[in-house]
Amino acid sequence: MKRLGYFLHISPSGRMIVKLSSPSPPRLGSKVFSSRGELIGVVVDVIGPVKAPYAVVKPVKQEVSLERYEELFTR
Secondary structure (H helix, E strand, O other): OEEEEEEEEEOOOOOEEEEEOOOOOOOOOOEEEOOOOOEEEEEEEEEOOOOOOEEEEEEOOOOOOOOOOOEEEEO
16 A cells, blocks of 8 residues: 555545645545555545645545544555
């Protein structure tokens, strides 16, 4: 698994905002997993400045139980 970044917060629209670990963004549609290997969501957008992007992740469940700054991964 490849490190995606760190969970920051849930947006008002219910999407998760993730600070990316590297400036190269993931592909749209990439599946996002927790450090426990649990499927969390899917990348739907990449926003922010080119040097420090953020991923917008659509959760697969209504209830998101992540701690702030928890590390997330892709495959």
